[in-house]
Amino acid sequence: MAQIRRILQIVYSDTRLYLLLIRMQVLAQAQYKANLVLDITTYFFVAGLEFVTVLLFFVRFPTLLGWHVGEIALLAGVMSISFGLAEMIGAGIDDFASIIKRGEFDRVLLRPVGIFIQVFGSDFRLRRLGRLTQGILACALALHLLSDLHWTSAKVLVLLLDIASGAGIFITVQLLGATVCFWTIETTELTNILTYGGREMLSYPLTIYHQLLQRFFLFIVPVAFGSYIPVSARSSVALWSAHRACLCRPWSRACVCSGGWVRVALRSAALSKHISVSSSGSRKDTNSYRFQRGEYTYENLPCQVEMH
Amino acid sequence: MLRFYIEVARTAFRRQLIYRWANLAGLLTNAFFGAVFSYVIIALYSARPVVAGYNVKDTLSYTWLVQAMIMVVLPFSWWDLMQTIRTGEVVTDLSKPCDFYWYWFSREIGRDVYYLLFRAIPTYAIGMLLFGVGLTSEWRSWLAYALALALGAMLGIAYRFLYNVIAFWIIEARAVVTLAGTIALFFTGSYVPLPFFPAWLHAIAVWLPFNGLMNLPAELLLGKLDGGSFWFEIGRQVGWLVALTLLVRSMTTLAARRVISQGG
Numbered sequence: 001m002a003q004i005r006r007i008l009q010i011v012y013s014d015t016r017l018y019l020l021l022i023r024m025q026v027l028a029q030a031q032y033k034a035n036l037v038l039d040i041t042t043y044f045f046v047a048g049l050e051f052v053t054v055l056l057f058f059v060r061f062p063t064l065l066g067w068h069v070g071e072i073a074l075l076a077g078v079m080s081i082s083f084g085l086a087e088m089i090g091a092g093i094d095d096f097a098s099i100i101k102r103g104e105f106d107r108v109l110l111r112p113v114g115i116f117i118q119v120f121g122s123d124f125r126l127r128r129l130g131r132l133t134q135g136i137l138a139c140a141l142a143l144h145l146l147s148d149l150h151w152t153s154a155k156v157l158v159l160l161l162d163i164a165s166g167a168g169i170f171i172t173v174q175l176l177g178a179t180v181c182f183w184t185i186e187t188t189e190l191t192n193i194l195t196y197g198g199r200e201m202l203s204y205p206l207t208i209y210h211q212l213l214q215r216f217f218l219f220i221v222p223v224a225f226g227s228y229i230p231v232s233a234r235s236s237v238a239l240w241s242a243h244r245a246c247l248c249r250p251w252s253r254a255c256v257c258s259g260g261w262v263r264v265a266l267r268s269a270a271l272s273k274h275i276s277v278s279s280s281g282s283r284k285d286t287n288s289y290r291f292q293r294g295e296y297t298y299e300n301l302p303c304q305v306e307m308h
Numbered sequence: 309m310l311r312f313y314i315e316v317a318r319t320a321f322r323r324q325l326i327y328r329w330a331n332l333a334g335l336l337t338n339a340f341f342g343a344v345f346s347y348v349i350i351a352l353y354s355a356r357p358v359v360a361g362y363n364v365k366d367t368l369s370y371t372w373l374v375q376a377m378i379m380v381v382l383p384f385s386w387w388d389l390m391q392t393i394r395t396g397e398v399v400t401d402l403s404k405p406c407d408f409y410w411y412w413f414s415r416e417i418g419r420d421v422y423y424l425l426f427r428a429i430p431t432y433a434i435g436m437l438l439f440g441v442g443l444t445s446e447w448r449s450w451l452a453y454a455l456a457l458a459l460g461a462m463l464g465i466a467y468r469f470l471y472n473v474i475a476f477w478i479i480e481a482r483a484v485v486t487l488a489g490t491i492a493l494f495f496t497g498s499y500v501p502l503p504f505f506p507a508w509l510h511a512i513a514v515w516l517p518f519n520g521l522m523n524l525p526a527e528l529l530l531g532k533l534d535g536g537s538f539w540f541e542i543g544r545q546v547g548w549l550v551a552l553t554l555l556v557r558s559m560t561t562l563a564a565r566r567v568i569s570q571g572g
Contacts, residue, residue, distance in 0.1 A: 042483035046490045053499040057352060059506045060359045065351040127483075189333030193340050201344050208351035209344075 014117045021121030029126045036126060043130030047084075051076055051138050054203065067205050070145030071231065076203040077142050078159070078227045080135030082166025083199045084128050090171040092122035096178035119178070158230050166226020170195055173221060198223040205232070312406060313414040320418030331426055334379065338427065339434045342375040346439050360503040365441065366530055370501050372435030373526040376428040377457065380420050381464040381521050382492055387485055389472035402564050409469065409557055416465045449531050452538060456525040459545050463520050466552040467492060473556060476563035497523040503532070517552060520545035 029036055054076045058069045087094075096119055099105050108118050177191030198217065206214050206228040218224045324331075346368055353364045362370070378384070389412060392398045402408055435441050444450070471488035475481045493499060495518035502523040505513055513519055524541055527533050533541060 039483045042487045046486060049490055049494050050499065053494070056500045056504065056506070057348075060504050061352040061355050063355045064348070065354050189337050193337055197337070197340050197344065200341065204348050204351070209347045213343075213347075 010114075014114055017113060018117050018121045021117075022124045025121075025124040026126060029124075039127035040130040040133075043127055044134050045130075047080060047131040047134035051080070051134060064204065065208050068145075070142050072204060073138060073142035073145060075205065075227050075231050077135050077138030077140075078163055078231065079166065079199050079203045080131060080138055081163050082135075082226050083170060083195070084131035084135050085163070085167040086170030086174065086195075087131065088125050088128035089167070090120075090174045091125040091128070092120050093171065093174040093178045095123050097181050100181050162226055162230035166223065169221070169223050169226055170198075173198070173223075194221055194223075202227045309406070313410055316411060316414040317418035317421070320415040321422050324419055324422040335427060335430055335434075338375050338378070338431045339438075342372050342431065342435055343438060345371045345375075346435075361532060362501070362503055366532070367501060368435075368439050369441045369530055370497070370503075370526050372432055372439070372441050373529060374496075374498050374501075374522050375435070376431040377460075377522050377525065378493075378498060379423040379427045380457070381460050382467070382489070382496070383423075384489060384493075385485065386468045386489075387472060387482070389469065390475040390481060390485065393472070393475045408560055408564070409553075412469060413462075413465055416468070417461070420461045420465075444529060444531055446531060449529050453525050453529040455542065456520070456528050456545065459542070459549060460521050460525050463517060463545065463549045463552065466549065466556055467517065467521070469556045470552060470559070473559050473563065476559075492518045492521065495519065496521040497526065503527075515544075517548035520548055 051073075054072055055069065057064070058072075064072060099108070099119070099122070108115055111118065173191060173194045177194075180191075198221065201209065201213070201217065202223050206217065206224050209217075214224075349367050349371060350364060353359075353367070357363060359367075389398075392401060401411065404411065432441075436443075467488075471481075471485055474484055478484065495513050495516050496502070502510065502513055502519065520541075524545060528538070528541075
């Protein structure tokens with residue numbers, strides 16, 4: 001009983017801290033109103049152009065392997081909302097690479113609050129509201145195009161749930177990229193491929209891809225649960241029947257949770273390595289560290305430096 | 309003076325040689341996106357065999373060509389010049405005894421040659437392996453392609469310079485950079501191939517400068533333009549190149565006269 005109370009207390013204090021940090025970020029960004037509005041409008045147009053791409057394909061081609069404009073637009077819209085949410089909320093995790101590079105992570109470790117909440121709440125990009133708005137408008141357009149679809153409260157719930165799971169999975173992938181940062185200093189391109197590439201891929205039905213890609217994005221990085229499975233179950237252009245889709249929902253939740261635990265375990269391993277390495281000071285002699293500190297100028301670049 | 313610019317280009321090329329792992333990672337990204345778009349194209353073509361004179365193979369070649377050329381002509385986010393403006397280093401660049409624009413031009417040419425050799429060719433090779441896209445054997449197409457690609461790369465440099473020079477007036481111009489980059493990519497056929505645009509949009513798009521960036525070289529290599537219109541298209545590309553270069557040079561001169569460097 002006392003354990004549960006303790007856990008609840010920690011969760012409560014962490015949430016309060018997180019909300020405080022977010023409020024700080026929002027107020028700070030709202031100071032530069034013109035800049036913020038320009039940013040939001042720009043990202044809205046950028047996301048909008050990408051959505052127009054999807055629509056433009058259907059000018060010349062009637063269907064995409066049996067799927068029509070409205071269904072693809074719904075897929076793209078849902079992906080956009082999930083991605084926008086993940087970019088907005090998980091912005092602190094994106095910045096993790098620069099925190100490590102500047103050596104500020106030691107400060108994070110020294111504070112008497114949880115590391116995860118600090119990193120998570122270190123940034124909140126209001127400008128991603130542009131993509132979110134575009135996603136919502138795209139979904140609205142898609143639903144207008146799919147006007148013969150019957151909506152029940154269960155389907156609405158599934159839609160909201162799949163947006164949330166999509167966002168959750170993207171944030172988890174970002175977390176994985178941030179964890180790998182402990183070893184590679186830079187976030188690897190792999191994270192970009194999984195997030196941007198995953199979003200691009202899942203804006204179209206999963207069935208058009210190669211079996212290997214399908215299995216990867218279904219079981220290993222289950223982004224497909226963010227868009228394809230729920231939409232196909234709902235609009236009855238089914239890969240699986242609706243029943244199986246509902247069964248799979250707990251599987252996707254389990255994937256996300258287990259993925260989260262894997263990343264936490266990875267992070268603790270990485271943390272212990274970080275502490276031991278930085279205390280020994282051996283990192284400072286490697287070429288890559290010197291490169292980042294700017295000791296190499298335009299004139300004396302050795303061409304055989306290894307960048308790891 | 310030409311020796312100097314050639315040396316600058318060679319140094320830029322050698323500097324890029326160091327980033328081997330970053331290049332490999334970028335190559336994987338290019339290949340992944342090429343694959344995703346290829347699958348979408350294949351799925352679209354299941355409904356109709358030929359569209360606007362392009363069949364599946366042609367469109368796949370187009371897609372992989374654009375993916376291969378993207379880093380040569382129009383890298384996605386290029387803010388080198390903008391960063392020197394923000395940090396004030398641009399003052400030292402402006403005081404050098406060489407022309408500011410041609411200095412940056414040669415640096416970018418060096419980078420472009422690197423990306424041509426180490427990104428464009430491997431990307432297209434991956435496309436050939438994965439999707440069986442081919443290469444034409446017509447030597448005329450290759451010559452036309454080489455000319456159009458060279459001009460397109462120079463056009464790309466001028467455009468990158470243009471949206472970075474705006475930072476002389478707006479310090480935090482990151483949003484402008486993203487928007488300018490995306491608009492250029494859209495109208496050059498990187499999102500939807502230009503031949504697939506609806507007729508009215510296509511008519512507008514061919515007169516924009518972005519047409520000459522990647523769409524024109526790709527179309528020339530695929531042999532989709534007949535001989536008569538070749539010189540007209542190249543002329544249009546050169547026209548935009550001259551216009552953009554003049555615009556950029558005049559903006560730079562205007563800005564250099566009024567540069568106030570913060571922080572002494």
